[in-house]
Amino acid sequence: MERLYLLICIVLLASSGFSSRYHSPQATSRLSNQHRRNFESQTGGFAVWMPVKVEENDQIRRSTCIGSARDIHFFIARTNGAYWLVQYCELSDDEMKKLSGSEILDQARREVLADVFGTLKQETRITLNGYAGRHIVADSALKTGGMEKPDGTSKARVFLVGNRVYRLATYVFGENWGGNLERMDEFLESFVLLKR
Secondary structure: OHHHHHHHHHHHHHHHHHHHHHOOHHOOOOOHHHHOOOOOEOOOOOOOOOOOOOOEEEEEEEEEEEEEEEEEEEEEEEEEEEEEEEEEEEHHOOOOOOOOHHHHHHHHHHHHHHHHOOOEEEEEEEEOOEEEEEEEEEEEEEEHHOOOOEEEEEEEEEEOOOOOOEEEEEEEOOOOOHHHHHHHHHHHHHEOOOOO
């Protein structure tokens, strides 16, 4: 009988993690155990949960960000029927003086939609650590390069953090292979800023 009692106590202690004070800070996040932040960029100043391995880690490409050609840092992961992207660019002091935060986020939204041949379905103002952002949901014709009707779903978030613009984007083909639609929000919600 004492052995059974001891076994039950051990099982209860193990299942409760001995005590909540020993849990890591991530253990109390809204993310499920399966969806912990597994990718971090010190230079980018962020951490995020990527559902698959990152293929392109901090690739710098010249592209359009907030209406001008500039260097953009890319972090991309792909799986069958979906992609996951984090990117950021930095604006000059002159640009920051010319454009309001709202204008910068409006332009970021237009670029998100253009990149995925998207039609806006929903846009919500959001914040991250007090920084302004937008949550964007769109029907997308990315698979066909915009030549046909929408063939998938795109969700994105953009944030203005000082003079840096972050963009997180995910796209899933209409077929939803592997249940990727269900992963979109967890990917977007997992994004956190690291202390710089």
